[in-house]
Amino acid sequence: MKPLGRLRLGINIDHVATIRNARGGALPDPLRAALLAEAAGADGITAHLREDRRHIRDADIEALMAGISIPLNFECAATDEMQAIALRHKPHAVCLVPEKREERTTEGGLDVAGDAARLGAFITPLREAGCRVSLFIGHEPRQIAASAKIGAAVVELHTGRYCDLVADGHEAEAAAEFEALRTGATLAHSLGLEVHMGHGLDFETAAQVSVFSEVVELNIGHFLIGEAVFRGLGPAIEEMRRRMDIARASAGRA
Numbered sequence: 001m002k003p004l005g006r007l008r009l010g011i012n013i014d015h016v017a018t019i020r021n022a023r024g025g026a027l028p029d030p031l032r033a034a035l036l037a038e039a040a041g042a043d044g045i046t047a048h049l050r051e052d053r054r055h056i057r058d059a060d061i062e063a064l065m066a067g068i069s070i071p072l073n074f075e076c077a078a079t080d081e082m083q084a085i086a087l088r089h090k091p092h093a094v095c096l097v098p099e100k101r102e103e104r105t106t107e108g109g110l111d112v113a114g115d116a117a118r119l120g121a122f123i124t125p126l127r128e129a130g131c132r133v134s135l136f137i138g139h140e141p142r143q144i145a146a147s148a149k150i151g152a153a154v155v156e157l158h159t160g161r162y163c164d165l166v167a168d169g170h171e172a173e174a175a176a177e178f179e180a181l182r183t184g185a186t187l188a189h190s191l192g193l194e195v196h197m198g199h200g201l202d203f204e205t206a207a208q209v210s211v212f213s214e215v216v217e218l219n220i221g222h223f224l225i226g227e228a229v230f231r232g233l234g235p236a237i238e239e240m241r242r243r244m245d246i247a248r249a250s251a252g253r254a
């Protein structure tokens, strides 16, 4: 079996901003976290500018665009306001996610199949501006097919349900979800989409999904920002990188 390519690691720094905003001041600084992540070997930074600005703010996006040397994955809802912000900054990638005010985090995938005409029109100017458009979706084949059809470059498959099932000890359902993610990754790749995964990943689940040969990037935030409390952000990211690399290398040998 041929060795699998290196998996990219994107670091989501939203929750550095969550902690900052809890006290209303300037610290901890999300840009400082992004620069530490970069120094620790991160391949990209993700920041989600939510409509309610509950963590990342407009000024953070400006600071990240000016301050980091690795690609910025600008995560946002498909609204006119966010499209205008993305077109002003022209980040490397724009990742579209569903957004509900009352949710604690991004709970499900985007309904691309049910909103294809609008989303297709929405992403056209972003593509023309040179942004790689990524759609955060579940692994359902109709969502993957619709993403390819409207011209997205990337799909990020939502791993949140898988991670919850693992955490709750539901082994059989977790195994089924894992296979559905694998099937989804294969389908997306066959349709010409670049495949990313993310949401809820920790050391264990990130290593598990690192074996999918079609996946080229994992995006991880909450677990690593939490782990940083205990071992520091740089060491937490280095440990994640190490575990992904080991999993990838052993899958390539299998």
Ligand code: PXP
Residues within 6 Å of the ligand: 012, 014, 048, 075, 095, 097, 105, 106, 136, 156, 197, 198, 199, 200, 201, 219, 220, 221, 222, 223
């Ligand atoms: N990818 C996307 C599209 C997300 O919305 C999020 C959460 O904001 C993540 C990855 C990171 O998820 P987590 O913080 O659970 O690692």
